[in-house]
Amino acid sequence: MKNKYETIFNKLVQLIQKGQYTAGQTLPSEHDLCSQFNTSRETIRKALNLLSQNGYIQKVRGKGSVVLDRNKFKFPVSGLTSFKELADQMGQEFRTNVHELTLVKGAEDVCRQLNCEKNTLLWRLVRSREISGERIILDKDYIREDLIPSLTKEEAERSLYDYIERDLGLEISFAKKEIVVEAVTEEDEAFLDLNGHQQVVVIRSYVYLSDTTAFQFTESRHRPDKFQFVDFARRNKV
Amino acid sequence: MKNKYETIFNKLVQLIQKGQYTAGQTLPSEHDLCSQFNTSRETIRKALNLLSQNGYIQKVRGKGSVVLDRNKFKFPVSGLTSFKELADQMGQEFRTNVHELTLVKGAEDVCRQLNCEKNTLLWRLVRSREISGERIILDKDYIREDLIPSLTKEEAERSLYDYIERDLGLEISFAKKEIVVEAVTEEDEAFLDLNGHQQVVVIRSYVYLSDTTAFQFTESRHRPDKFQFVDFARRNKV
DNA sequence: GAGTGGTCTAGACCACAAG
DNA sequence: TTGTGGTCTAGACCACTCA
Numbered sequence: 001m002k003n004k005y006e007t008i009f010n011k012l013v014q015l016i017q018k019g020q021y022t023a024g025q026t027l028p029s030e031h032d033l034c035s036q037f038n039t040s041r042e043t044i045r046k047a048l049n050l051l052s053q054n055g056y057i058q059k060v061r062g063k064g065s066v067v068l069d070r071n072k073f074k075f076p077v078s079g080l081t082s083f084k085e086l087a088d089q090m091g092q093e094f095r096t097n098v099h100e101l102t103l104v105k106g107a108e109d110v111c112r113q114l115n116c117e118k119n120t121l122l123w124r125l126v127r128s129r130e131i132s133g134e135r136i137i138l139d140k141d142y143i144r145e146d147l148i149p150s151l152t153k154e155e156a157e158r159s160l161y162d163y164i165e166r167d168l169g170l171e172i173s174f175a176k177k178e179i180v181v182e183a184v185t186e187e188d189e190a191f192l193d194l195n196g197h198q199q200v201v202v203i204r205s206y207v208y209l210s211d212t213t214a215f216q217f218t219e220s221r222h223r224p225d226k227f228q229f230v231d232f233a234r235r236n237k238v
Numbered sequence: 239m240k241n242k243y244e245t246i247f248n249k250l251v252q253l254i255q256k257g258q259y260t261a262g263q264t265l266p267s268e269h270d271l272c273s274q275f276n277t278s279r280e281t282i283r284k285a286l287n288l289l290s291q292n293g294y295i296q297k298v299r300g301k302g303s304v305v306l307d308r309n310k311f312k313f314p315v316s317g318l319t320s321f322k323e324l325a326d327q328m329g330q331e332f333r334t335n336v337h338e339l340t341l342v343k344g345a346e347d348v349c350r351q352l353n354c355e356k357n358t359l360l361w362r363l364v365r366s367r368e369i370s371g372e373r374i375i376l377d378k379d380y381i382r383e384d385l386i387p388s389l390t391k392e393e394a395e396r397s398l399y400d401y402i403e404r405d406l407g408l409e410i411s412f413a414k415k416e417i418v419v420e421a422v423t424e425e426d427e428a429f430l431d432l433n434g435h436q437q438v439v440v441i442r443s444y445v446y447l448s449d450t451t452a453f454q455f456t457e458s459r460h461r462p463d464k465f466q467f468v469d470f471a472r473r474n475k476v
Numbered sequence: 477g478a479g480t481g482g483t484c485t486a487g488a489c490c491a492c493a494a495g
Numbered sequence: 496t497t498g499t500g501g502t503c504t505a506g507a508c509c510a511c512t513c514a
Contacts, residue, residue, distance in 0.1 A: 003482090003483070004483080004484075005483080005484090026499095029498075029499060029500080030499080030500065031498085031499085031500095039484080039485085040484060040485045040486065040487095041485090041486085041487095042280070042483095042484070042485075042486095043483080043484060043485080045500085045501090046483090046484095048500095058412070058446075058450050059500065059501090060449060060450065060492095060493085060499085060500080061491070061492050061493080061499070061500045061501065062491075062492035062493035062494075062498080062499050062500065063492090063493060063494085063498095063499065063500080064498095064499060064500075065499095065500085066450050068450070174296070176468065177467075177468070178466065178467070178468050179417065179465075179466070179467040179468075180465060180466050180467075181419065181437075181439060181462035181463065181465055198436075199419075199437065199462060201419060201439075208296075211298060212296050212298065212304050212306070224419035224437060225419065227417075227418060227419055228416065228417070228418050229415075229416070229417040229418075229467075230414065230415070230416050230417075241501090241502070242502075242503075243502080243503090264480095267479075267480060267481080268480080268481065269479085269480085269481095277503080277504085278503060278504045278505065278506090279504090279505085279506095280502095280503070280504075280505095281502080281503060281504080283481085283482090284502090284503095286481095297481065297482090298480090298481080298511095298512085299480070299481045299482065299510070299511050299512080300479080300480050300481065300510075300511035300512035300513075301479095301480065301481080301511085301512060301513085302479095302480060302481075303480095303481085477513100477514095478512105478513090478514090479511100479512085479513090479514105480510100480511075480512075480513095481509105481510090481511080481512100482508105482509075482510075482511095483507100483508085483509075483510100484506105484507080484508085484509100485505105485506085485507075485508105486504105486505100486506095487503105487504085487505095487506105488502100488503080488504075489501105489502085489503085489504105490500105490501075490502075490503100491499100491500090491501075491502100492498100492499080492500085492501095493497100493498085493499075493500100494496100494497090494498090494499100495496090495497085495498105
C-alpha cells in the first residue's frame with residue numbers, strides 16, 4: 001500500500017468484489033476516477049492496467065472499462081501462485097508433509113538450470129501435499145544454500161514463499177514454468193496416493209530473484225485426475 | 239508499426255536477436271534510449287515493459303535493463319499462440335487434417351461458455367495436427383456463426399487466427415485456458431495415433447474479442463508424451 | 477555523488493463509440 | 496458532437512546501485 005496506483009487498484013478490486021460494480025457495467029471513466037482519487041490520468045491508467053491484467057475488467061476504446069464476470073475465470077493460476085495461496089483460494093483443507101530436508105551437492109543438470117557451479121550446496125526439500133485426505137502432489141525443491149542459508153522443517157511446512165519474501169526480504173521476480181506428462185517414479189509411488197495412475201503431470205519451475213539470479217528449481221508432480229491449470233492470457237498492450 | 243513504442247520494441251528485439259545486446263549485458267539507459275529514438279521517457283518505458291513481458295529483459299532498479307538468456311526460456315506459450323505459430327517457431331514440419339466442418343445447434347454447456355442462447359448456430363470444426371507424420375493433437379472448435387458467417391475447409395487448414403484477424407479484421411483480445419488430463423474418447427482413437435496411451439492432455443480455451451464477446455471455444459487434445467506447455471510469469475508491475 | 481529505474485503530474489492530440 | 500480510452504510529451508522527485 002505504498003504506490004498510489006496499487007492503492008487505487010486494491011480499492012477498485014474491493015469495490016468490484018463487494019458488488020459496487022458488477023459484470024457488464026463500466027467503471028467510471030478515467031477522467032472521473034482522476035477526480036475521485038485526486039490524481040493524474042496516467043496513474044489511474046496504471047491501476048486500470050492492473051485490473052485488466054488480473055481479469056477484473058476489459059478496456060474498450062470509446063466505451064469504457066467493462067467489468068468482467070470473474071467467476072467465469074475462477075482463478076488465474078498463471079503466475080507465481082504457491083500451493084498455500086491456491087489451497088487458500090479454493091477453500092480446501094490441505095496438509096503438507098515434509099519428507100526430506102537435506103543439504104546436497106547439486107547434480108550437473110540442476111546446477112546448470114540454477115546457473116551455479118556443479119557441486120554447489122543446495123537444499124533438497126521433498127514435500128507431499130494432501131487435499132481432503134489424499135496425497136495428490138509431490139513437490140521437490142532445490143534451493144541455493146548460499147542464498148537461503150537456514151531453512152527448517154517448520155518453515156517448509158508453512159509456506160516457503162512467505163518465509164523467503166516476508167522473513168528474508170528477498171523479492172521474487174519471475175518464474176518460468178514447464179508442464180509435461182511423465183511416467184510415475186518410485187518416489188511418486190512412495191509418497192503419493194496414486195490410485196493406480198501410471199502417469200503424473202509434472203510442473204517444473206525456475207524461480208528468479210529481482211537481481212536476475214535463479215535461486216530455486218521446483219518439480220511439482222500431480223496426480224492427473226486432480227490436476228488443473230488455468231491461464232488467463234491477454235494481448236500485449238501497455 | 240504504428241505505435242512509437244511498439245516500433246521501438248520491435249527494433250530492440252531485432253537488436254537482441256542479432257546479438258547487438260547479449261545476455262547479461264544491460265541495454266542503454268532509458269535516458270540514452272530517449273535520445274536515440276528521439277522520444278520521451280514514458281514511451282521508452284512502454285517499449286521496455288513489452289520487452290520485459292516477453293522475457294527479453296529484466297529491469298533492475300539502479301542498474302539497468304539486463305538482457306536475459308532467452309534460449310533458457312525457449313518460447314513462451316502462455317498467450318494466444320496458435321498451432322501454426324507454434325509449429326513455425328519450432329521449425330517443425332506439420333500438417334493439418336480437417337475432419338469435420340459443419341453447422342450445429344449449440345449444446346447447452348457450450349452455449350453457456352460462449353454466452354449465447356441454446357441452439358445458436360455454431361461451426362463445429364474438428365482438425366487433427368500432424369507433426370513428423372504422427373497425428374498428435376486433436377482440435378475441436380466451436381465458433382459462433384453469427385460472428386463468422388462464412389468458413390471454408392481451406393481457411394481451416396491454414397490458420398484460423400490469420401483468417402479471423404487479417405481477413406475479417408476482428409481483434410482477438412484475450413483468452414482463458416484450462417489444462418486438465420482426461421481419458422481418451424472414441425474420437426481421439428479415431429483421429430489420433432495414440433500409441434497405446436489411455437489419457438490425453440486437454441486444453442480448453444475460451445477466446446474473446448475486444449468488445450468482450452466470447453466467440454470461440456476450443457478443445458485441444460494432446461497425446462501426453464508430446465505435450466509441453468511453457469509459461470513465463472512475472473510479478474505485477476506496470 | 478552520479479547514474480539508474482520507479483512513480484507521478486498536467487497537459488496535448490488522436491481514434492473510436494454512441495447518440 | 497460529446498465522451499471514451501490510446502498515445503505521447505517534458506518535466507519532477509524518489510529509491511536504489513555502485514564506484
